[in-house]
Amino acid sequence: MTFDLGTELADRAGESFSLHEKYLNPAMVRMLKTIGFDRTYVRAQGQYLFDVNGERYLDLLSGFGVFAVGRSHPVIKKALRDVLDADLPNLVQLDVSLLAGLLAERLLSHMPGQEKVFFCNSGTEAVEAAIKMARAATGRNKLIFCDHAFHGLTMGALSLNGDHSFRDGFGPLLADSVRVPFNDLPALEAALAAGDVAAFFVEPIQGKGVHLPSSTYLAEAARLCRTHGALFVADEIQTGIGRTGKFLATDHAANVDPDLVLVAKALSGGYVPVGAVAGKRWIFDKLFNRMDRAVVHGSTFGKNNLAMAAGLATLAVLEDEGLIANARLRGESLLRRLGALKSKYEMLADVRGQGLMLALEFGPPKSLALRAAWSLLEKATKGLFCQTVIIPLFTRHRILSQVAGHEMYVIKLLPPLCLTQADEDWIVRAFDDVIADCHRMPSSIWDLATTLAGNTLKRKAGT
Numbered sequence: 001m002t003f004d005l006g007t008e009l010a011d012r013a014g015e016s017f018s019l020h021e022k023y024l025n026p027a028m029v030r031m032l033k034t035i036g037f038d039r040t041y042v043r044a045q046g047q048y049l050f051d052v053n054g055e056r057y058l059d060l061l062s063g064f065g066v067f068a069v070g071r072s073h074p075v076i077k078k079a080l081r082d083v084l085d086a087d088l089p090n091l092v093q094l095d096v097s098l099l100a101g102l103l104a105e106r107l108l109s110h111m112p113g114q115e116k117v118f119f120c121n122s123g124t125e126a127v128e129a130a131i132k133m134a135r136a137a138t139g140r141n142k143l144i145f146c147d148h149a150f151h152g153l154t155m156g157a158l159s160l161n162g163d164h165s166f167r168d169g170f171g172p173l174l175a176d177s178v179r180v181p182f183n184d185l186p187a188l189e190a191a192l193a194a195g196d197v198a199a200f201f202v203e204p205i206q207g208k209g210v211h212l213p214s215s216t217y218l219a220e221a222a223r224l225c226r227t228h229g230a231l232f233v234a235d236e237i238q239t240g241i242g243r244t245g246k247f248l249a250t251d252h253a254a255n256v257d258p259d260l261v262l263v264a265k266a267l268s269g270g271y272v273p274v275g276a277v278a279g280k281r282w283i284f285d286k287l288f289n290r291m292d293r294a295v296v297h298g299s300t301f302g303k304n305n306l307a308m309a310a311g312l313a314t315l316a317v318l319e320d321e322g323l324i325a326n327a328r329l330r331g332e333s334l335l336r337r338l339g340a341l342k343s344k345y346e347m348l349a350d351v352r353g354q355g356l357m358l359a360l361e362f363g364p365p366k367s368l369a370l371r372a373a374w375s376l377l378e379k380a381t382k383g384l385f386c387q388t389v390i391i392p393l394f395t396r397h398r399i400l401s402q403v404a405g406h407e408m409y410v411i412k413l414l415p416p417l418c419l420t421q422a423d424e425d426w427i428v429r430a431f432d433d434v435i436a437d438c439h440r441m442p443s444s445i446w447d448l449a450t451t452l453a454g455n456t457l458k459r460k461a462g463t
């Protein structure tokens, strides 16, 4: 029997939801159908998705940040085809590949403070590697993480997760992990004081909720870590590779020189799973300290040729197309224009972010009619209001966005960095229209909200 991908896709077109329902995750299918996101996408280009009816969608999710250079990028595709056509020896394992060396060199050229790189296959693997490196380098066990932190969902990374909805039911997690409030230096200092901490893991901007620290927090936190002999680990898995308008989000602050920097997501242009830990030579030397420990940490597919070539192409595209500067300028403009809506709409409480990692936060209305409807939603599920905003953004305006975390009133925008002026206008127009509707009663949004709340309350009551 021969395999032909085109025939396979054509023969089984339209079966994705039934296959997922049967073999993968029926809860996901139910959720998509409930909120009306069950489209059949057939093509993707740059910041756009196209469905089977030819409708174009603006993707403000970019696959949770992996398509920073845009989908179906010709330079990345060519690099991948070239690797395959070259029939290079891949994953020889008892060998070292040129492509991995080249990507390490190019990645480090964007991080002047770092000297070495370890490659793996995902963000969470980078976190796991950093946990082991920190323990090996310091000889200590304890790890500090922040409230609301997200570092991935494998057991080590989950031990550093600051949200009970991810942790509950999976314990016991790593015993020596300690939570501190984000952006709270005295709490961090108290946790470090005993001198038994291996590392402090922190996102420069927290992905869940898009929380930015004060301008001095990261530099001070790094200084405190150094004073107390702990490593300062910057998790730039979401914020790195240009997302915030600099190569790393920690580059915005002066005097932040992390011991380890974690990147993943956008590094391979979205095509191939990848992750990387960049860091100081002395830390790597403690882990790979003898010939018999040359493979003490690693992963079979780490450094594979496809990921490495895609990484090289991605870094070239970022530079050639000026995408980091575009992220900075578009982000500033969106922040200003969306922020201006606050004076028009009482429920729009905050607009924040950096570069193209942005958030709109909503809060309770003052008017009596709206308050009653808001309270009903609250009773059903905390944070349900934001679902009622992202649904019309999608169905009416063809904008794909997400709620920024559980039980939150925050909508997050994480678009490809190639966003244009026309896209920016599309976003502002859509939010203006949908938020205006939220402030009208009755309106189609509150009708939808009432239905969603009713369904949720019925489900909770088991009817």
Ligand SMILES: Cc1ncc(COP(=O)(O)O)c(C=O)c1O
Pocket: 064, 122, 123, 124, 125, 127, 150, 151, 152, 153, 203, 207, 235, 236, 237, 238, 239, 264, 265
């Ligand atoms: C800051 C941060 N760290 C770690 C991860 C985990 O990455 P992955 O999903 O590739 O395991 C994520 C993913 O969203 C993230 O945003």
